[in-house]
Amino acid sequence: MTEALPVPAPVDGSAQAQGATALPPGIALPALCEALLFVAAAPTSAEELAKAVGMPSDAINGALDELAVALAASGRGLRLQRHGDRYALTSAPPAARIIARFLGLHRTERLSPAALETLAIVAYRGPVTRGEIEAIRGVDSSGVVQTLLARELIEALGRRSSVGQPVEYAVTANFLRHFGLASLAELPPLGEVNGRSVEETWDERSLGAREKERAPLPETEPSG
Incomplete structure (x- = not known):
């Protein structure tokens, strides 16, 4: 029989002490x-x-x-x-490899190097426009942006108040689930990514492609 998770009781000064609905x-x-x-x-x-x-x-x-x-x-x-x-x-991230096997996720579902590179740009520098992504990558990125939108890894936030009013993109909650992150604070430091290839770093984080257990990443704020 599964045990219920022990969690601390509300501390003094909680909502109950303020006259809110009793639990x-x-x-x-x-x-x-x-x-x-x-x-x-x-x-x-x-x-x-x-x-x-x-x-x-x-x-x-x-x-x-x-x-x-x-x-x-x-x-x-x-x-x-x-x-x-x-x-x-x-x-939990350590369970990702077994979950992928259980759900029948295959290596063919892995993101392409171009998609991983674009996704890293949006994750670390978002919200960003397609023009800013292309300035960093040096190539047209319209196709890969559409791919990431279709897979619900990025989303359009709205239009920027600047010339042309370009659409701004940011990562989604599905992005966090896909890469086994609790929040954007768990993104690996940019120095760690820059020291290796973007594709290698992000491919290892992918839920569908992870083939080995990874130690928890340090909780650091992503660089702007």
Whole structure:
């Protein structure tokens, strides 16, 4: 029988102390957030969780921080993933190779070197325009941008307030899942990428192509 994840109870000064809705008996706020994220059909914001629970967003944010620590420290197969202001439960990066085998993901699904290079540019320098991508790569990138959009690894954020109003692109929550990242803060430092080929670095991070276990990456902020 699977054991329930032990998580800390809400600390003093939590939403309960502020007169918010009482929690159901036998469950702490971090565990309740975990349950809601487990059944959520899409990444969910702290505000949406707060509305469901009947507590302030600050209390939910604190509970999500506790949940992230508890999941990472427990050695379980789930991690809390954050993309912008939204959260989701995702599989732990060390399980990626076995998950790929279980789901029947094949090496033919790997991204091309051009796609990996473009994706790295968007991840580290985004939001970026297609013109900026092409200035860095030195070649037309319209086709590879469309490929990444179709695979939902990047998304159009809107138009920049500049001459021509070009479309700006950024990576998606699906990008984080594909490369086994909890957030953009887990991107390998640019120096690590520049010291090897972009293709080698990102191909190893790909969920569908990973063929060996990798040690956790240091949590560093991506360079602008």
